[in-house]
Amino acid sequence: MPRSGSDARRRLQQAALELFRERGYEATTAAEIAARAGVTERTFFRHFKDKREALFHGEEDFRTALADAVIAAPADLDPLSALRVSFGATEQVLRDNRAFSGPRAALIDQTPALQERMLTKTAGLIDALAGALRRRGVKAGAATLAAQMGMAAFNHAVTMWATDPDSGLQENLARAFADLRGLAAPTPPRN
């Protein structure tokens, strides 16, 4: 097979992150990103479906890896526990990407258009998790519900983790799922 192509993509991603941070997302054009990466605007849109996607790439890998982990989790685990151990298995990946995902997260926080895209990526992840749970025999409705609950707990855990970077993901996941279970079984354990 010819021409690598994938290193042009990497240059484009790098250039996009830099320019977005320097001038802001709205103020930088796709042509500028392409120029810094040494290619044409047309090439930019051949690699990324739209301007936002330059910052969201490789998330599919994370999604499928997570879904596979859920499918491979011990069969005797209840849905939320299966999700929890799968989230826990991603700690190393998350740690390795901190240098890239840190600045990226800060950028997304102050850019509505990027937040919107982030939400659809998260929704896709939830879908994949729900599908994986269904493969474990969980009924459709319960699978979607559990996937959403798990993602909420995961986000909660990552938020607490960011507050105290010296801690581990595992302990924050434990706390997050405990919080979730505490909320679900409050004043009267049974109605």
Added chain:
Amino acid sequence: MPRSGSDARRRLQQAALELFRERGYEATTAAEIAARAGVTERTFFRHFKDKREALFHGEEDFRTALADAVIAAPADLDPLSALRVSFGATEQVLRDNRAFSGPRAALIDQTPALQERMLTKTAGLIDALAGALRRRGVKAGAATLAAQMGMAAFNHAVTMWATDPDSGLQENLARAFADLRGLAAPTPPRN
């Protein structure tokens, strides 16, 4: 105050929904919507921040109404129960809007760009619910977590409701929150 203006907006919303259903979202231009509504493209963008917003308007009312209901809920209710009764109070509004929101939902289902916007609207709703819970004394982290859980249960309830339109929202909410509590307190009630 001069010129009504708000009826032009209504005509634009109606025209947008019609054209999107006739030709699809991507295939209809903002100029076409404006033409059917008897105004100019420029006027369209004065009423709506972008093309998608023509279908998402009035959601802010729903959001503040829901947040107010959460704040006004009995003080002795735990967070999830407060959310549940607030959701239950919206049944009449949802029923009244069925004629409009039904076709709209079908349209959104087959239009990725509209799904994306829907997700940000839902995220805004979750934020508002979390804020309302904080006013009830719930700590920040638990409030966002509970709001996400509540929204997941609400979506679950509405899905079941759509499956069986003759049923009531209340019973589906009861079932949805029961499902949620069941998932959160599964095999071992305590870790």
Added chain:
DNA sequence: GGCATTTCGTCAGTCACTGACGTATAGACA
């Protein structure tokens, strides 16, 4: 009947994104 406020039309412009077509490069195969 003036006057202020708000909506709307017109015009011109930027930028995200796409299709068509031609070119260059890297590997497969003779």
Added chain:
DNA sequence: TGTCTATACGTCAGTGACTGACGAAATGCC
């Protein structure tokens, strides 16, 4: 080593979303 082919890339032209500036028309108040 010289074709052959698949793939990445450049160029060009075009559509459509969205915005700023300016002027005109409509509405309510005095």
